Amino acid sequence: MPPAILVVEDDVMTRALVSDELRAHGFKVLEASSGADAITVLDSLRVDLLFVDIYLPGARNGLDVARHVQACGMPTRVILTSGREVASVADLEDLGLFIRKPYLISRVIDLISHNLNWPNAPKT
Amino acid sequence: MSPASPNLTLQSDIPLQTVLVVEDDVLVRLVIADYLRECGYRVYEAVNADEAVAVLQSPEVSVDVVFSDVRMPGDMDGFGLAHWIRAHKPGVQVVLTSGVQRSAEIAATLCEAGPMLEKPYPPQDVVDRIRELVAKARRS
Numbered sequence: 001m002p003p004a005i006l007v008v009e010d011d012v013m014t015r016a017l018v019s020d021e022l023r024a025h026g027f028k029v030l031e032a033s034s035g036a037d038a039i040t041v042l043d044s045l046r047v048d049l050l051f052v053d054i055y056l057p058g059a060r061n062g063l064d065v066a067r068h069v070q071a072c073g074m075p076t077r078v079i080l081t082s083g084r085e086v087a088s089v090a091d092l093e094d095l096g097l098f099i100r101k102p103y104l105i106s107r108v109i110d111l112i113s114h115n116l117n118w119p120n121a122p123k124t
Numbered sequence: 125m126s127p128a129s130p131n132l133t134l135q136s137d138i139p140l141q142t143v144l145v146v147e148d149d150v151l152v153r154l155v156i157a158d159y160l161r162e163c164g165y166r167v168y169e170a171v172n173a174d175e176a177v178a179v180l181q182s183p184e185v186s187v188d189v190v191f192s193d194v195r196m197p198g199d200m201d202g203f204g205l206a207h208w209i210r211a212h213k214p215g216v217q218v219v220l221t222s223g224v225q226r227s228a229e230i231a232a233t234l235c236e237a238g239p240m241l242e243k244p245y246p247p248q249d250v251v252d253r254i255r256e257l258v259a260k261a262r263r264s
Contacts (some may be wrong), residue, residue: 012175013182016168023161024253033171037150103173 003048003116004028006076008038008065010056018051021105022112026119035060036066039068047076049116051108054082066095077115079108141258142185145169146176146192146205156191159247166255169175173200180213187216189254194222217257221245
């Protein structure tokens, strides 16, 4: 079974293009446009990796979503992204990896594949 | 995750069509989008009508069928989206769905809004409806 990636991004075309590319590489991709929707998905389904924009509309931003993963002890890896200045990338290290926007989609694919060691992960 | 195994027996006669699913309930959207992908469709997901319009206006995407909930947050609901599509993207087919009986009845009378599916819908009914619409569009 391919790893499940949750892509959380409020820009619909960015979300669609990243998700499409991940699907083309064999990943199962779930999409959410807000922090609240992301948490709903995380609480309902198995997610192997969360790829989340830090700045999202609504009450819960990307950092809140990453902290939810951490607080619940979910075995979900986290990659954060943002095009805006973040206080300190070093401060994000406790939550997960960080890739700055604009990014090459191929770079995101490489990062996710490497992080999950997939498709080369040993079968269990 | 899928509520039922898709009917794959007719998959070979489906050319790759692109479906835009517009639904604000993330879990409902994920289930139907997944099912449609398993049936061989290319699927884009939008959470509301504004996102749907952005996808439809994107030069990078060509949508054949829009499957949209009637009730959505934002300035435009599913009816408004169906009218927008008729005015700006007349070649795109529309299927509306609603869990509210009254909305379903109104939508069913809107020829321009296309056939209506009442929630909860069996996923295979969505596929059947999309096939009907695409076949009808090809004949006309």
